Amino acid sequence: VQLVESGGGPVQPGESLTLSCDTSGFIFSRYDMSWFRQAPEKERGSVAAISNVAGKTWIADSVRGRFTISRDDEDKRVYLQMNRLKSEDTAVYYCNAVAGLTIGTPRVRPWFSSGGRGTQVTVSS
Numbered sequence: 102v103q104l105v106e107s108g109g110g111p112v113q114p115g116e117s118l119t120l121s122c123d124t125s126g127f128i129f130s131r132y133d134m135s136w137f138r139q140a141p142e143k144e145r146g147s148v149a150a151i152s153n154v155a156g157k158t159w160i161a162d163s164v165r166g167r168f169t170i171s172r173d174d175e176d177k178r179v180y181l182q183m184n185r186l187k188s189e190d191t192a193v194y195y196c197n198a199v200a201g202l203t204i205g206t207p208r209v210r211p212w213f214s215s216g217g218r219g220t221q222v223t224v225s226s
Contacts, residue, residue, distance in 0.1 A: 102126035102213045104196055109220030112186055120181040120220055122196035127213070129177040133201040136170060136181045137211065138192035139219075145195070145211075149181060150204040159205045164190070186224045193219040 108120040120136065135150035149170035150159045158170050169182040179196050197211035 102215045104213065104215070104217035106194060106196055106217045106220040109194060109222045111223045111225065113226050114187055114224055116186055116224075117182070117184045118186065118222060120183065120194055120196075120222075122179045122181075122217070124177045124179070124196075127198070130174040132198035132212070133204060134170075134172060134179040135197060135199040135204070135209065135211075136179070137195045137197065138190075138222075139195070140189075140192040143192075147199070147204070147209045148194075150199060150209070151179065152201060152204075183222070186222070188224050188226075191222060191224050193221050195219040 103125045105123045131153055133152045135147045137145050137147050139145040148161045148164050149168055151170045151172050160168055167185045172179045195216055197213055197216050199209050199212055203209040
């Protein structure tokens with residue numbers, strides 16, 4: 102399994118970024134996917150998830166209305182569109198598969214142990 106995140110970088114508050122996650126080594130279309138983030142000295146948490154059926158999405162309260170998750174099963178990619186970024190969005194962002202029943206709960210965890218390196222998002226003026 103390979104998960105390769107990209108698209109991060111330094112931005113100013115209010116700006117936008119789109120993160121991409123290229124995947125391989127598993128049948129992408131069969132898995133629910135999630136974006137996680139981890140800020141310095143904080144635990145990793147899920148900010149958005151998308152199901153493998155009908156593309157149903159879940160967005161964390163902290164980013165709802167600003168972040169959108171989408172997927173392309175043909176290209177085996179999952180995206181995170183981030184608008185109106187805030188300083189508190191600064192973190193390393195990771196993608197991984199998740200167990201569907203855990204989406205939106207404290208039990209959600211990355212499914213594959215061979216997760217990617219993540220992509221750094223830094224929001225600062």
